[in-house]
Amino acid sequence: MKKGSKAAEPDTNGIASDTRRKYDPEQTKRNILDVATQEFSAMGLTGARVDAIAERTNTTKRMLYYYFGSKEGLYQAVLEKVYGDIRALEQDLHVSELDPIEGMRALVEFTFDYHDRQRDFVRLITIENIHGAKYVEQVKSFKGRNVTVIHTIEDLLSRGIAAGLFRSDVDAIDLHLMISSLCFHRVGNRHTFGTAFGRDPSHPRLRARHRAMIVDAVLRFVRKED
Amino acid sequence: MKKGSKAAEPDTNGIASDTRRKYDPEQTKRNILDVATQEFSAMGLTGARVDAIAERTNTTKRMLYYYFGSKEGLYQAVLEKVYGDIRALEQDLHVSELDPIEGMRALVEFTFDYHDRQRDFVRLITIENIHGAKYVEQVKSFKGRNVTVIHTIEDLLSRGIAAGLFRSDVDAIDLHLMISSLCFHRVGNRHTFGTAFGRDPSHPRLRARHRAMIVDAVLRFVRKED
Amino acid sequence: MKKGSKAAEPDTNGIASDTRRKYDPEQTKRNILDVATQEFSAMGLTGARVDAIAERTNTTKRMLYYYFGSKEGLYQAVLEKVYGDIRALEQDLHVSELDPIEGMRALVEFTFDYHDRQRDFVRLITIENIHGAKYVEQVKSFKGRNVTVIHTIEDLLSRGIAAGLFRSDVDAIDLHLMISSLCFHRVGNRHTFGTAFGRDPSHPRLRARHRAMIVDAVLRFVRKED
Amino acid sequence: MKKGSKAAEPDTNGIASDTRRKYDPEQTKRNILDVATQEFSAMGLTGARVDAIAERTNTTKRMLYYYFGSKEGLYQAVLEKVYGDIRALEQDLHVSELDPIEGMRALVEFTFDYHDRQRDFVRLITIENIHGAKYVEQVKSFKGRNVTVIHTIEDLLSRGIAAGLFRSDVDAIDLHLMISSLCFHRVGNRHTFGTAFGRDPSHPRLRARHRAMIVDAVLRFVRKED
DNA sequence: CATGAATGAGACTTCATTCAT
DNA sequence: CATGAATGAAGTCTCATTCAT
Numbered sequence: 001m002k003k004g005s006k007a008a009e010p011d012t013n014g015i016a017s018d019t020r021r022k023y024d025p026e027q028t029k030r031n032i033l034d035v036a037t038q039e040f041s042a043m044g045l046t047g048a049r050v051d052a053i054a055e056r057t058n059t060t061k062r063m064l065y066y067y068f069g070s071k072e073g074l075y076q077a078v079l080e081k082v083y084g085d086i087r088a089l090e091q092d093l094h095v096s097e098l099d100p101i102e103g104m105r106a107l108v109e110f111t112f113d114y115h116d117r118q119r120d121f122v123r124l125i126t127i128e129n130i131h132g133a134k135y136v137e138q139v140k141s142f143k144g145r146n147v148t149v150i151h152t153i154e155d156l157l158s159r160g161i162a163a164g165l166f167r168s169d170v171d172a173i174d175l176h177l178m179i180s181s182l183c184f185h186r187v188g189n190r191h192t193f194g195t196a197f198g199r200d201p202s203h204p205r206l207r208a209r210h211r212a213m214i215v216d217a218v219l220r221f222v223r224k225e226d
Numbered sequence: 227m228k229k230g231s232k233a234a235e236p237d238t239n240g241i242a243s244d245t246r247r248k249y250d251p252e253q254t255k256r257n258i259l260d261v262a263t264q265e266f267s268a269m270g271l272t273g274a275r276v277d278a279i280a281e282r283t284n285t286t287k288r289m290l291y292y293y294f295g296s297k298e299g300l301y302q303a304v305l306e307k308v309y310g311d312i313r314a315l316e317q318d319l320h321v322s323e324l325d326p327i328e329g330m331r332a333l334v335e336f337t338f339d340y341h342d343r344q345r346d347f348v349r350l351i352t353i354e355n356i357h358g359a360k361y362v363e364q365v366k367s368f369k370g371r372n373v374t375v376i377h378t379i380e381d382l383l384s385r386g387i388a389a390g391l392f393r394s395d396v397d398a399i400d401l402h403l404m405i406s407s408l409c410f411h412r413v414g415n416r417h418t419f420g421t422a423f424g425r426d427p428s429h430p431r432l433r434a435r436h437r438a439m440i441v442d443a444v445l446r447f448v449r450k451e452d
Numbered sequence: 453m454k455k456g457s458k459a460a461e462p463d464t465n466g467i468a469s470d471t472r473r474k475y476d477p478e479q480t481k482r483n484i485l486d487v488a489t490q491e492f493s494a495m496g497l498t499g500a501r502v503d504a505i506a507e508r509t510n511t512t513k514r515m516l517y518y519y520f521g522s523k524e525g526l527y528q529a530v531l532e533k534v535y536g537d538i539r540a541l542e543q544d545l546h547v548s549e550l551d552p553i554e555g556m557r558a559l560v561e562f563t564f565d566y567h568d569r570q571r572d573f574v575r576l577i578t579i580e581n582i583h584g585a586k587y588v589e590q591v592k593s594f595k596g597r598n599v600t601v602i603h604t605i606e607d608l609l610s611r612g613i614a615a616g617l618f619r620s621d622v623d624a625i626d627l628h629l630m631i632s633s634l635c636f637h638r639v640g641n642r643h644t645f646g647t648a649f650g651r652d653p654s655h656p657r658l659r660a661r662h663r664a665m666i667v668d669a670v671l672r673f674v675r676k677e678d
Numbered sequence: 679m680k681k682g683s684k685a686a687e688p689d690t691n692g693i694a695s696d697t698r699r700k701y702d703p704e705q706t707k708r709n710i711l712d713v714a715t716q717e718f719s720a721m722g723l724t725g726a727r728v729d730a731i732a733e734r735t736n737t738t739k740r741m742l743y744y745y746f747g748s749k750e751g752l753y754q755a756v757l758e759k760v761y762g763d764i765r766a767l768e769q770d771l772h773v774s775e776l777d778p779i780e781g782m783r784a785l786v787e788f789t790f791d792y793h794d795r796q797r798d799f800v801r802l803i804t805i806e807n808i809h810g811a812k813y814v815e816q817v818k819s820f821k822g823r824n825v826t827v828i829h830t831i832e833d834l835l836s837r838g839i840a841a842g843l844f845r846s847d848v849d850a851i852d853l854h855l856m857i858s859s860l861c862f863h864r865v866g867n868r869h870t871f872g873t874a875f876g877r878d879p880s881h882p883r884l885r886a887r888h889r890a891m892i893v894d895a896v897l898r899f900v901r902k903e904d
Numbered sequence: 905c906a907t908g909a910a911t912g913a914g915a916c917t918t919c920a921t922t923c924a925t
Numbered sequence: 926c927a928t929g930a931a932t933g934a935a936g937t938c939t940c941a942t943t944c945a946t
Contacts, residue, residue: 050919432913578808
């Protein structure tokens with residue numbers, strides 16, 4: 001996003017290098033990835049145009065192939081990056097330190113907020129599903145990372161059960177699916193929903209209401225009835 | 227418009243006629259639409275190939291343009307047909323004759339079953355959202371039909387409130403969004419979900435469990451707490 | 453132009469025919485020709501669309517082929533008709549009865565008026581020239597008819613020379629070319645001329661001035677200088 | 679942009695280089711333009727075939743789109759080039775240094791010669807008129823350039839009037855139209871004219887006679903009568 | 905005579921990718 | 926590392942024409 005590569009990047013950490021680094025591979029790659037993320041997210045894998053990506057880049061099409069090999073390679077790199085971005089955020093959420101109900105609330109709210117903000121992420125997941133998830137399958141970092149969420153939920157559930165707060169017949173993965181559904185759908189399908197009902201479900205004005213509603217629904221679902 | 231179905235072409239007045247009607251525009255159109263539905267659903271609007279559609283058709287590419295004008299025109303016709311198909315089914319659901327709780331259960335189960343079975347429908351909606359719903363907006367039958375569901379839900383809610391069964395602070399459209407989310411996501415995003423958690427959420431084995439879970443979640447959400 | 457064929461055309465000259473003439477071939481042909489004249493004139497031979505012609509016709513495309521064989525056949529029929537139309541008009545011009553100067557003036561004015569009004573004619577000639585006149589060559593009525601004009605001019609010239617009014621070194625065909633040039637160009641090339649000079653030379657306001665100018669130029673050219 | 683002409687590619691610093699420069703965009707573009715000029719001129723905009731152009735080119739069809747975007751874009755580039763070519767020639771004509779009558783003669787002869795030689799130019803103008811001049815309108819260099827001729831004519835006329843040689847009631851644009859008509863028509867419509875009268879008006883044998891005739895006609899028209 | 909349905913051939917255009925400099 | 930030029934394959938669409946009824 002910083003822009004202005006090329007001529008800049010002067011003093012290289014005090015190390016005298018008379019070869020002013022005219023080229024910064026990392027920045028170039030990052031630049032390409034950023035642009036590609038937008039294009040793939042906006043147009044889909046098939047709809048995205050390599051030329052369109054290259055054009056909005058600081059470099060040329062050749063570099064795109066140099067670094068990522070092919071359109072599909074670039075697409076996979078985008079998927080990889082997008083997942084990497086989440087990981088950082090998730091670290092900040094220390095659910096295990098909260099009591100079960102507050103922890104569950106925090107988890108749902110985090111999930112909600114994340115989907116609400118990261119529309120590109122939502123779209124890319126959608127796109128992947130149209131392609132049968134065959135590209136994300138090849139992304140190494142993908143499979144591993146998702147287990148964490150399940151562990152978090154399992155921890156919350158078992159602590160909640162132990163405390164007599166939660167029912168004991170809830171499957172963690174199913175619950176995750178439920179939370180995801182509620183947070184994902186309103187963003188991913190907002191266009192058809194908006195057309196059908198004249199109300200964009202991702203509109204800021206509805207944000208707070210939906211957030212509360214989803215938290216409420218999840219808690220009602222897991223809570224033990226007296 | 228007369229229809230005639232696919233497996234038909236049955237009794238030709240007892241006379242054995244080896245002259246299959248070469249000119250049957252309705253059948254030709256239906257044939258094209260059926261194939262196109264699969265292709266668009268499987269590949270997306272951009273990914274679909276007109277040639278691929280034509281090849282699996284009983285006619286030629288030319289007819290496709292003869293009847294539908296363009297790739298986009300064909301895509302829109304597919305959207306239109308898919309929505310038309312739902313309408314028929316919805317008629318069979320007489321929710322207003324059931325008591326509020328049973329009615330709500332019936333509605334959710336219908337929604338669940340429909341999404342569970344009509345994967346093409348789910349995929350096409352997904353695809354439309356990638357395109358910002360700009361094609362479905364031009365489909366006349368689209369906007370009108372959706373209001374019905376909201377009316378159904380409003381009826382259920384008000385009757386439930388009157389009977390002291392439901393809480394009074396639930397918005398009908400929001401509730402519809404919730405139900406849709408729960409029924410749609412597990413089908414539409416089953417690929418990435420399967421990759422991430424090693425479990426295909428739309429797998430038949432999970433079907434009954436999810437169905438019950440979603441009904442449960444919705445009823446818990448609308449129910450008035452004592 | 454009359455329209456409303458089909459159902460009409462009742463009594464067939466007193467001859468009892470219980471087969472009401474539902475179809476009137478001559479009118480159908482005329483209808484097709486009229487529409488085709490416009491289309492070919494507006495779009496050129498290559499640019500004209502058989503479908504476009506058929507659409508604006510009272511009949512169908514099949515009839516077009518039935519009567520004219522092919523697109524080119526239709527085009528030739530149009531050329532033929534257009535030339536036939538002129539012939540009728542030319543009969544009304546009895547130049548030989550006028551004195552040489554008045555006769556010459558009448559001829560030029562007639563030529564001017566004709567081109568000024570019959571833009572379709574002008575365009576079709578233009579189109580023919582793009583195609584190297586290869587279609588008009590096959591039109592039987594074409595070659596013969598043009599000699600008449602030359603004879604008219606020769607008659608005027610010789611009578612003018614005899615009367616001591618005209619110079620004797622003017623070739624009739626060359627003079628005809630001159631008159632044609634002056635009358636044709638301002639119509640046929642009015643678009644580029646208009647773009648280039650911001651003045652449409654075929655605009656009604658300029659009509660009278662150009663008419664006078666051209667008559668003047670021609671008379672000055674043929675007149676014997678004292 | 680530097681240019682480099684056609685017959686060039688000459689001394690490669692004395693070193694015999696058998697490596698014909700494979701990458702020479704200017705030459706590629708020029709090559710495409712030259713071929714396209716012929717094809718459009720011969721076949722018209724609609725009649726011209728992109729494939730036909732590409733085939734007679736040193737490159738492929740793809741390059742044609744790379745440089746000119748579309749068939750219409752290429753057509754416009756041809757129009758632009760053709761007009762550019764005239765400009766160079768016009769510079770050589772220093773009419774203002776001649777006396778009015780000689781100047782007028784020179785102008786007419788130049789116009790005559792130009793049309794007589796540049797048949798492609800004449801045809802392209804004709805083609806443009808069939809398309810209502812809508813492409814030439816978008817050619818930037820077009821509008822400006824034409825004013826020059828009018829200024830030249832105005833200068834000749836006013837000097838001629840001042841010298842008592844020319845009549846004072848001639849409009850410069852009308853006179854230009856007259857000269858154009860006489861020079862253009864015999865080339866542009868030579869095919870139909872030839873068919874009609876068995877005499878190709880652009881035939882070399884007639885060239886001198888027509889040239890003299892047109893000069894004569896124009897001078898007689900502008901000259902003040904005693 | 906009349907007609908809607910059908911079509912093979914070929915039109916224009918775009919794609920992801922590689923090459924020469 | 927970087928770049929504009931180049932490309933074969935494939936894409937969408939249109940044309941004049943014919944066929945079955």
